[in-house]
Amino acid sequence: MLRRAWDNACAAWPGVDLSATVFVRHLSMRISSEEVEGPLERLLEHLVLADLFIACACVNGVAGAIEALEQHYLGKLPHALAYLRLPEQILDDVCQIVRIHLLVGTAESRPRLAEYTGRGALLSWIRVIAVRMALKQGGVGREAPEENVLTLIEALAEPSSNAEIDLIKRRYRKEFRLAVRDAFTSLSDDQRHLLRLHFIDRLSTIEMGPLFRVNQSTISRWIKSARQIVYEGTKSRLQERLRLSSREFESLLADIESQIDVGLSQVLEEGGGT
Template sequence: MTQPSELVATFLAHTGGRLEASAEADALEGLLRRVWEDARAQWPEVELPAERFIRHLAERLPEAGSDGQIGPRLEQLSLPELYLACACVQGIAEATVAFDRHYLSRLPGLLGYLRQPAAIIDEVCQLTRVKLLVHTPEGAPRLNDYTGQGSLLSWVRITAVRIALRVCGLDKPAPDEGVVEVLESLPAPGDVELDLIRRRHHAEFRQAVREAFAALSMDERHLLRLHVVDQLSTVELGALFRVNQSTVSRWLKSVRQTVFNETRRRLQARLGLSARDFQSFLGALDSQLELGISLIFGEEDAQARK
């Protein structure tokens, strides 16, 4: 076996023991070189040395799957965005400019649904920029915590929303309020016939959820976005809306039930399943609603970014 190259040695040294040297060192060298070149091609003005990026990547390598292959683990990551985040943390000026232009500049529009005064939104955007990009005596910029799993824009938005809660003084839950579980997903049934029905009518299900969701009021959509997309807890939502946690839980339960009922009504009119099959299908429907809602929000965000 040949001695690993410097790039491979750097990668192996910073995976935290999640990867060991193997006879595939040459193949790994080619893979890492391509990963760096492809990521760099997305930001041609940002010059980040390969070794720095590969070290950053290795420290955020996802845990191995059943086959332990590196390629599928890297495919889980948004590598160009991880490259930009790494370059920003390294203090490369061109990376900061690109981050401002492609991400931070979009925050005012993305935070509009919080319904805060323009001055508050501006302050939140400024604080978010500082938190994400500025080194402090306590450590690296928060952007260093981005692992490449998921959209960088969504990650930045969630950070900004949590800053908004603090700016507005809404991040302190009332005492003695327990955590109330809402929007619980039921386990998917193991019935083979039901699984076949669900897969066969996947398109109808997605369309029914979309139509049911469109029938919600703007306030109801706003609440679901904060909970499902921005991952705010019922405690945080209660503080944001200045109501107690149990009220937020009732709101969420009501909205979820509305989507469920509307989806059920639309499916029943379309599918023409037998009464028994349709009732079985409904048993699996509840476990799919939150995923469907998340996908709809993701599609809306993608459209907004175009």
């Protein structure tokens, strides 16, 4: 089974000659004691083996590995970070700092690429590191123009049987758009990135834990907090802008809350997949 995993990973990188022995050793060192007790086949199914293969090859100095990493991952960083609206010079600096941290390391730590476990896509993992570097560099502005903003009203379910509420939705479409835009853009840069990884890159809270070096419950709490900010912000802004009866307003809010996950996915899809 391990030989087949190595064969499949090799097929993804025909120009990188990494031995099966080195790869399997690298893989085994990234498996927890709890996971060892479970079925190997199920464990392998949850790993991105091709990504783990190229990371292992880079860490072990295999010829051609760093070039492949540059072409397929690091070279895509400027596009992956475009939503941050970084000045060109800061973007270049961030990408270079990420290269150093991944491949060389610092006086305080070994090359970060050695920490990649294969849980979740390598490009997403690198992007998390890059965003953190960008925040440290101070290049991420708070006034990104309508970044990833798509009103939640676009994501509401198909017209329901309640004709009165459907009429309210259509009538106050503009107000919804403004309220959701303001609520979403009030999130911090870290919160936006967290939601982007969860809703766009489809990373589970288990996969996101190692990326942020916290446990699953902490990730879940962060996501819940960000979602609540969007909902509460939308609610307060609508209260300011709409003049509806209490019954109408509460019915409308209940419908929004029931669709909040779908809505966040749609909001983030509008440019969030870069």
